[in-house]
Amino acid sequence: MDFKASLALIAPEILLSLSALALLLVAAWSRNSSRLVSILAAVALGGAAFLAAPALCAGAMGPDTLAFGGQFAADAFASFSKILIYVAAIACLMIAPTFFDRHDAMRPEYPVLVLLATLGMGIMVSATDFITLYIGLELNSLAAYVLASFMRTDDRSAEAGLKYFVLGALASGILLYGISLVYGFTGTTSFEGARAALTGELSMGALFGLIFVLAGLAFKISAVPFHMWTPDVYEGAPTPVTTFFSTAPKVAAIALTARVAVDAFGAQVDAWRQIVIFAALASIVLGALGAIGQSNLKRLLAYSSINNVGFILIGLAAATVSGVSAMLVYLVIYVAMTLGSFVVVLMLRTADGEQLEGVADIAGLSRTQPLLALCFAAMMFSIAGIPPLFGFWSKFVVFQAAVEADLVALAAIGIAASVISAFYYIKIIKVMYFDEPAGVVTGKSDWAHWLILGVTTVFVSPLGYLLTSPLGDLADKAAAALFFVA
């Protein structure tokens, strides 16, 4: 494979890096250009999504998609994840300016950092080598640490950034240690090589390597027992950044985990499946129980995201094409629901622009802001997986894949535990619809917020089912590409 073909395969990454560097210069030269930089960054992301789309539509897979001697794969699976990541990042760019402007904290670095983080995520989902994986992961993480503490004057934001950094560095260390073990016992850093070397009985050292790698990745996707940072960081980080954290990087980390599990450790499914099953069930249960006592909406949604990761991992535990496909479908719907929910949190403001985050603040919202309450209620019922809302479909496909893979017990326990999480979702609805109005949410909202909320609400409404066929087809193509090597 010549260099030219490799460069053609990484076109989205090239576009994003060049845009990020160029916009960084713009940011350095003019401090008041934040809106322009945001728009240009969004355009760059849109362009990158456009460049990634052909591989997905064609269902690209196999050696033709490997760049730079098999270190980077631009297959349909990577494209699917990238497009989702780029779209989520665009949404996060759209919602940010009004928030930061109000706190007088909007600087053009924000879109640049988002671009860099997104670039890292693109590399993550395309990684077919542990070194590529680590570069992508760190590029994403370093940008994310800065984003978490973006509001320098706010104590909570600074605290969130520091916490994220310390724990993230620890996780990176665990991951690197695992990678070094895997390298030591297989003699290669490429996924394909590791896969070929790890057949038959797993040696103790390689097993430790596998466990450490998965533990490091579990931190990135905030699966139990490596979830502790999530509520603190989600609560402390500025809300647009939290929105970003709970969507795009999550997609990237989960897609990466899937690729590592299926590709690098594809010959040892039984070894990692039990880890994934444990993490899935523990995330579902702890995510649900942890959320019950929360009085802060961002914290509650953080636990909700932990809970959702558990369901996504059930799809991975199936270790089949339909399982991974279900996982991708879940991710798409999850991103929409999460975006919608956080946008609602962003829209909760008093008349003089103070941001509200408490569960008590939305009391009686259905009477003061009926449309907002209706959208939020749809999000909550949807995340709870109550039909006929679209969130039900995401749970449905995941459990269908698990049952097809003969993991009936896992599916039964998982779905029974989902009832616990339904408790706090309907609690939100109870507060909005049954309680007397608190009357504090009186602020007007930005059109960008309404736009994203409207789109996501229509998406999670029963109308979303119209998309199941195309969405399922694309996810099947992506999943097939992931399993191509097998």
Next chain:
Amino acid sequence: MGGFPILSVMLLVPLLAAVACLFVEAKAARTIALAATLIDLALGVVLWLNFDIGGPQWQFTEHAPLFAGFNYALGIDGIAMLLIVLSVFLMPICILASHSIEKRVSEYMAAFLFMEVLMIGVFAAQDLFLFYMLFEGVLIPMYLIIGIWGGQNRIYAAYKFFLYTLLGSVLMLIAMLWMVNEAGTTDIPTLMQYDFPPAAQTWLWLAFFASFAVKMPMWPVHTWLPDAHVQAPTAGSVILAGVLLKMGGYGFIRFSLPMFPEASAQFVWLIWGLSMAAVVITSLIALVQQDMKKLIAYSSVAHMAIVTVGLFAFNVQGLEGAMIVMLSHGLVSGALFLCVGVIYDRLHTREIDRYGGLAINMPKYALFFLLFTMASIGLPGTSGFVGEFLSLAGIYQANTWVTLVCATGIILGAGYMLYLYWRIAFGVQKNADAAAMPDLSLREWLMLGPIAAAVLWMGVYPESFLAPMRQDIAALDARLSRAAPEGDAHLVAGTPHAEAANAVGGTHDAGHGEAEGAH
């Protein structure tokens, strides 16, 4: 009916009306809701009249592959048709009964209309997952109805209702996924003929049981019902008792029995045991209630236990009886909740002691209330008698001891219902405010009159209701026959006499008559 998609239209009318209700003022919303439910009632009547008794098992079928894995498949047999007619019959009455709702009327009407869509859909669905989605979807409007327009303790009741029924249902979803994976189809009629391996049936049956037992509700998972009933607004209680509980029975008759006959036979003592316990225990609990709605709620649990024993009698009488009890209970308990609603609207209390001697100042009301009380007890001539008699006749063939215990339910039922009636309608007028209440208004006549007529019709000429479902029950009975447990009654049909007992003429009789005369 040609190609007219009547079931889809029945779903579409309330759906559009519900959306319309969200955008209009209270008064217009009431009108829209009433009009939509009346249109649906008319369509329901058309449905019944055009139902071809003795024709194909599944009629009015519609089928469209909708999206990945889901089919939009509708179709009804006699059982589903009757339950749909019951639903559309009760809906306009519920809308009329909601006259006292004054806050957020548009949303209230929209919630009820959404509910109607989901209810009709549940009974008409022929696709397994479509059924599940509609079955679960009912939770959302009901949660809101109890939570927003309910009584004092409404939030607790709403939570309990939602979580209890959700927990029951989710396991059923896993069982459905397994079944579809095994059988390779989501088509309910095909699945009803599919023989699952008996070992798997056990688990599948239990998963479905978890859902339907909660919905039904069976003792001891009935505890959500009294709370939900008491706290829900009158119309909510009517729908809850009238239609939602029937979803559990419908589930048993549509899924558990035909799909898992072996497992049903295996668990027959579980059902019988729980039903016997329910009949005795909840009847005794009903006896000591001070709250009218709570009393009727507990009586619902007892009646539903008669349904479950009838269903699991594995014979035609039991199945038919169970269906008639369901229909009858839908009408009667709905009517009783309306009766409570009538006096609650006047005095704003459900406490029995606050009333008394209403027969004096509200004679027409007392008459209706008496009729429904008697129907609930099972007085011959009312619908309750037909259903309970058939159910108990069915279970007698299966097990005499179960019959003995369940029959006490009728005696206890007479006890608590008559006690209730006595305390409310008879005796002296001890409370001045209760004594000053006016008799039924025209609106209340319109609510109670049709139900009373239906109750008497079903009691006097049940053939109208038995005929449409006879063929389906026979098919179900044939499917169950291979697994039916042997009864302990050993009934032997006697040799019939050559002539009927009251025959006139014939030599022997004539001679006998002469001898009598001579004597």
